[in-house]
Amino acid sequence: MPIPSISQVRRTLIVPHGKPFDLAARDTGDRSLFEDKENAKTSLKKDAAVINELKDRLYAGKKRSVLVVLQGMDTAGKSGTIKGVFADTTPLGMEVKAFKAPSTNELARDYLWRVHDAVPRKGHIGIFDRSHYEDVLVVKVRGFAPPEAIAERYAQINAFEKHLTENGVVIVKCMLNVGYAEQGIRLQERLIEPHKRWKFNPADLEDRALWSDFMAAYETALSRCSTRHAPWYVIPSDSRSRRNAMIARLVRGALEDMDLEWPDPGHDAGDFTIV
Amino acid sequence: MPIPSISQVRRTLIVPHGKPFDLAARDTGDRSLFEDKENAKTSLKKDAAVINELKDRLYAGKKRSVLVVLQGMDTAGKSGTIKGVFADTTPLGMEVKAFKAPSTNELARDYLWRVHDAVPRKGHIGIFDRSHYEDVLVVKVRGFAPPEAIAERYAQINAFEKHLTENGVVIVKCMLNVGYAEQGIRLQERLIEPHKRWKFNPADLEDRALWSDFMAAYETALSRCSTRHAPWYVIPSDSRSRRNAMIARLVRGALEDMDLEWPDPGHDAGDFTIV
Numbered sequence: 001m002p003i004p005s006i007s008q009v010r011r012t013l014i015v016p017h018g019k020p021f022d023l024a025a026r027d028t029g030d031r032s033l034f035e036d037k038e039n040a041k042t043s044l045k046k047d048a049a050v051i052n053e054l055k056d057r058l059y060a061g062k063k064r065s066v067l068v069v070l071q072g073m074d075t076a077g078k079s080g081t082i083k084g085v086f087a088d089t090t091p092l093g094m095e096v097k098a099f100k101a102p103s104t105n106e107l108a109r110d111y112l113w114r115v116h117d118a119v120p121r122k123g124h125i126g127i128f129d130r131s132h133y134e135d136v137l138v139v140k141v142r143g144f145a146p147p148e149a150i151a152e153r154y155a156q157i158n159a160f161e162k163h164l165t166e167n168g169v170v171i172v173k174c175m176l177n178v179g180y181a182e183q184g185i186r187l188q189e190r191l192i193e194p195h196k197r198w199k200f201n202p203a204d205l206e207d208r209a210l211w212s213d214f215m216a217a218y219e220t221a222l223s224r225c226s227t228r229h230a231p232w233y234v235i236p237s238d239s240r241s242r243r244n245a246m247i248a249r250l251v252r253g254a255l256e257d258m259d260l261e262w263p264d265p266g267h268d269a270g271d272f273t274i275v
Numbered sequence: 276m277p278i279p280s281i282s283q284v285r286r287t288l289i290v291p292h293g294k295p296f297d298l299a300a301r302d303t304g305d306r307s308l309f310e311d312k313e314n315a316k317t318s319l320k321k322d323a324a325v326i327n328e329l330k331d332r333l334y335a336g337k338k339r340s341v342l343v344v345l346q347g348m349d350t351a352g353k354s355g356t357i358k359g360v361f362a363d364t365t366p367l368g369m370e371v372k373a374f375k376a377p378s379t380n381e382l383a384r385d386y387l388w389r390v391h392d393a394v395p396r397k398g399h400i401g402i403f404d405r406s407h408y409e410d411v412l413v414v415k416v417r418g419f420a421p422p423e424a425i426a427e428r429y430a431q432i433n434a435f436e437k438h439l440t441e442n443g444v445v446i447v448k449c450m451l452n453v454g455y456a457e458q459g460i461r462l463q464e465r466l467i468e469p470h471k472r473w474k475f476n477p478a479d480l481e482d483r484a485l486w487s488d489f490m491a492a493y494e495t496a497l498s499r500c501s502t503r504h505a506p507w508y509v510i511p512s513d514s515r516s517r518r519n520a521m522i523a524r525l526v527r528g529a530l531e532d533m534d535l536e537w538p539d540p541g542h543d544a545g546d547f548t549i550v
Contacts, residue, residue: 060473083365090358091369091402127366184549191544198335198538205547263473269466272480274459 003043004033006253009246013233015226023219023234028179030236033246040245047248048088054252055125057260059093062123064168066254068247069128071137072176073214074204075186076237078129081176084244085251086127095120098129111135111153112160119164125251132157136221141213154224161230171230172254174247175222176237180211278318279308281528284521288508290450290501298494298509303454305511308521315520322523323363329527330400332535334368337398339443341529343522344403346412347451348489349479350461351512353404356451359519360526361402370395373404386410386428387435394444400526407432411496416488429499436505446505447529449522450497451512455486 004012012033015021034040058064070078082096097118106114112132120126136157140150161171178186187208190200207214226232233250237243279287287308290296309315333341345353357371372393381389387407395401411432415425436446453461462483465475482489501507508525512518 056470060470079367082367086366088362089366091361091364091366091371092354092357094366094369094371096366096369187549191547191549195331195335195537197540200540200542200547202542202547205549208549262470265472265475267475267477272466272475272477274462274466274480274483 001034001036001039003039003046004249006249006256009033009249010233010253013235013246013250015222015232015234017226017228017231021219021223021226023177023215023222026177026234026236028177028182028236029238031239031242034239034242037239037241040239040241044084044241044245044248045088047245047252048085050252051086051248051255052089054255054258054260055089055093057262058125058255058258059123061260061263063263064170064258065120065122066125066170066172066251066258067120067128067164068125068251069131069133069171069173070176071131071133071174071218072237073178073183073211074201074207075183075190076176076178077240077243078176080240081174081244081247082127082129084240085248089125093124095124095126096129097126099131099134111139112156116160119169122168132160133221133225137214137217138207140217141207141210154221157225158227158230161225161227165229170254170258172250173226173230173232174250175218175232175234176243177234178237180208182238183208276309276311276314278314278321279524281524281531284308284524285508285528288510288521288525290497290507290509292501292503292506296494296498296501298452298490298497301452301509301511303452303457303511304513306514306517309517312514312516315514315516319359319516319520319523320363322520322527323360325527326361326523326530327364329530329533329535330364330368332537333400333530333533334398336535336538338538339445339533340395340397341400341445341447341526341533342395342403342439343400343526344406344408344446344448345451346406346408346449346493347512348453348458348486349476349482350458350465351451351453352515352518353451355515356449356519356522357402357404359515360523364400368399370399370401371404372401374406374409386414387431391435394439397443407435408496408500412489412492413482415492416482416485429496432500433502433505436500436502440504445529445533447525448501448505448507449525450493450507450509451518452509453512455483457513458483 058066070081072078086094102114115132136150136153139145165171187204190196222232222234235243235246333339345356347353377389390407411425411428414420440446462479465471497507497509510518510521
């Protein structure tokens with residue numbers, strides 16, 4: 001099996017713009033892109049090296065930036081993606097932002113205020129571990145905001161993301177689609193494995209009990225906010241290695257499309273004499 | 276040659292607290308710790324893996340943080356250190372902050388305001404590419420602040436760093452000590468090599484012309500701000516691989532001294548049933 005092309009990965013995983021979308025029809029265990037696990041690992045390794053190289057050019061240019069949005073239920077692998085896809089990416093020019101429950105200071109502003117503040121600086125790859133989408137996911141499911149306010153947010157988010165893309169930010173949005181059964185296995189691991197126990201949060205079980213509500217909220221958010229400027233990709237995430245390989249293809253694709261060159265410093269070597 | 280122990284590296288490179296200090300006596304090309312370049316590379320590789328592992332524990336604990344301060348003349352290798360020492364460190368739990376000339380907004384506050392704002396969050400390793408020491412280095416050499424104000428800053432910086440260490444921040448300060456001749460070679464490289472040309476800034480030549488003033492300012496700053504809670508280390512930096520190996524030893528040492536354990540989540544596996 002050859003490594004699937006970037007455009008093949010995109011076509012397979014994208015949420016269509018302006019069309020009906022059925023999240024349940026997306027198989028969380030789909031292996032069609034990477035049947036062979038070793039193939040996934042090989043692909044990831046190659047892409048990780050290219051990502052690191054292009055990241056350095058992005059950093060040198062300091063003109064544009066890349067924002068990788070990671071959303072998913074608990075255990076879907078947001079942290080694992082950061083560690084896996086960017087394992088070969090040096091921290092120079094990287095920004096990771098984990099969104100937690102908003103602080104009092106953040107709640108004193110509109111919900112996009114803290115998100116705008118965390119947009120990656122020019123020249124950087126920013127990774128959002130959760131994002132403004134929480135404001136139409138957990139906020140909706142748990143009723144933290146009035147339904148009529150939430151109903152307005154999809155268009156607001158689309159406008160915000162359009163603004164960012166028009167100002168040099170390339171957005172890669174990945175929904176890490178883990179299955180209910182697989183989440184159960186992973187939560188169990190978190191109860192037992194010494195280096196994972198700290199990750200277990202009893203509140204995760206409350207979200208698990210609301211699984212179908214969350215899936216409905218995801219379906220609406222993905223469908224309404226998969227735009228031409230910032231499409232959503234649904235990543236089958238029951239397999240960690242395949243998940244990482246697919247996301248790496250998308251990140252590499254975003255960077256390659258930017259045609260990043262080492263910037264022209266505007267001078268010639270002969271203009272200066274080093275003494 | 277065995278790999279030098281962490282305490283040996285510290286003893287060799289530390290700036291003594293409260294004693295006379297002669298920066299010129301520190302050989303920028305010193306190879307006594309790593310005579311053999313391959314030995315340096317082997318040591319770095321081992322330390323990088325340990326740093327990544329301990330970084331994950333630091334991140335899990337979210338109680339303390341590590342601040343690596345990198346100072347040095349242009350081309351000394353601040354970016355190279357970040358890319359070399361942390362090549363195997365995933366971006367999760369890392370924060371890199373490059374200090375540039377202060378903005379109008381930053382100049383409206385005291386010089387430590389923006390530095391305090393950039394202190395790594397609990398659980399994170401923060402790297403400062405330049406730092407508050409610029410306020411007693413370039414600011415002093417170029418006269419951007421009155422001498423009497425600068426004279427007060429050493430004690431202010433010591434008090435600030437003491438405050439941080441008392442509040443859970445472990446500080447590792449490295450002065451990347453590059454020689455005048457080696458800087459000349461590296462500036463020449465930046466004029467010619469395609470992937471380095473963007474780094475060349477004509478203003479670097481102005482700083483180079485003020486070399487001895489900068490060395491005097493460094494000597495004062497290192498001497499007066501090498502404290503028990505936050506000592507300075509002078510890293511011979513004419514050799515990139517040895518520089519990285521030495522800094523990696525210091526960073527690993529700082530993390531090991533913290534006795535980081537996976538945090539106790541405060542519950543047992545039997546407390547929960549995953550359905």
